[in-house]
Amino acid sequence: MKKLFTYITLLASALSFGQTRIDVGVINFMESPSGTVHFDITLECTRSDTAFIAFSDLVFTFDWSQFTNPMVSVSSNRYVHSRTGNTSISPGFIRFGSQNNANKVIYTMNPQFIDSQSQFNDNVIALDNGVVYSSVHVEITGYTGIADPAFSWVTSGARNESISNMYCFTTRQPKFVSSAAEMRFSDFPSLGSPRLDLTVFLEGAFNSATGEMNTTLNTNGLIPLSNPYSGAPWNYAGGESVTTIPNADVVDWVLVEIRETYLVSNAAASSSLAKRAGFLLKDGTIVDLDGSSYLEFDNTEFNPNKKQFVVVYHRNHLAVMSADSLTYNDSLPPIARWEYDFSTGASAMYGGVTGAKVKSGVSMMMAGDADGTGQISASDKNSYWQPANGNLNIYSNADFNMDGQISASDANMMWRTNNGRITATP
DSSP states (O other), X not given: OEEEXXXXXXXXOOBTTBOOEEEEEEEEEEEETTTEEEEEEEEEXXXXXXXXXXXXXXXXXXXXXXXXXXXXXXXXXXXXXXXXXXSOXXXXXXXXXXXXXXXXXXXXXXXXXXXXXXXXXXXXXXXXXXXXXXXXXXXXXXXXXXXXXXXXXXXXXXXXXXXXXXXXXXXXXXXXXXXXXEEEOOOOOOXXXXXXXXXXXXXXXXXXXXXXXXXXXXXXTOSOSBOSOSSTTTOOOOOOBOSSXXXXXXXXXXXXXXXXXXXXXXXXXXXXXXXXXXXXXXXXXXXXXXSSSBEXXXXXXXXXXXXXXXXXXXXXXXXXXXXXXXXXXXXXTTOOEEEEEGGGOGGGBTTGGGSEEEETTEEEEOBOOTTOSSBOOHHIIIIIIHHHTTOXXXXXXXXXXXXXXXXXXXXXXXXXXXXXXXXXXX
């Protein structure tokens, strides 16, 4: 069973008395292997006073290959109210569409309330500003439970079946003035194939003067086009590669792991759910291979009854794990994602400063672990730095300050100050 939260926004066009914005969302989305998909549609007014709305249809669809002979139904949650305060308004009607909307679902309050102003009565919903109303409960039977059915809103229709037919009303002068809402859509987020919005800093590349990381390796064309984590000790078999480094702000490759468990103290390597390699930008954000998008984990599904923690690996820094679980965010901009920021202080890192550092108020990964064993020791200096010392214009794990050359500053400013430190990541 999978819970899903979403947030879809509508921006009403200007009425005679000003603009009204209505946010339309879906919450409590559940997929049950027993054969049903159900969710609640929510409505919220974000204008300064009450909005009165009616709509002839909302159109949505699913990947119907995941259903067998689906049936749809709608019932009232009785959390909305009419303009008279009556909570027993009609839940409206729901059905499969026709013509261009075949195999799509049409949910409607009733078109007559838009066509006739005299029908401005209890079936027009009153939305107080800033209150999220769970308006109706939708159920769809016939779900096979094989894969995510991929819900999506439909932006065009036929035969008066178009979600452009949502209207906002006012009781101010002149009364019963209505204006069609202008709709703006976002992705329908899922616990499956999650996007991660992560922030982390590397000590070696961190520039305290700018508060960002240096991109020297990128500027000098030293970053490889394939991720460097395929070998030991990471042994990551993902194979991410690019034809060119996609962003001038890229600092280096990082490897991100999601661990799923009930408590952070149980988030051992055995709880690993998925791994992805991505790019770290100079402002600390981790992005996908296009150099700008959130890092997406395809074919990965979160268990809603557990918590998800993140581990970040870098080829010559101690790995860090999040002290708290990922936080879900579906606010604007309208791309739902799971967030975590490692840079907000030692408390953001599991184990605090045991295996991490705080510089200029920024918590960051600790440099010096050339062999990736999880501890900074003599072997990092003797087996990696010393044989490479003096090399210029090179991409090397011995380059602790990430300036593209191996010199005394790598050993003295990075390795020596961190020697003996061990990662807190279990």
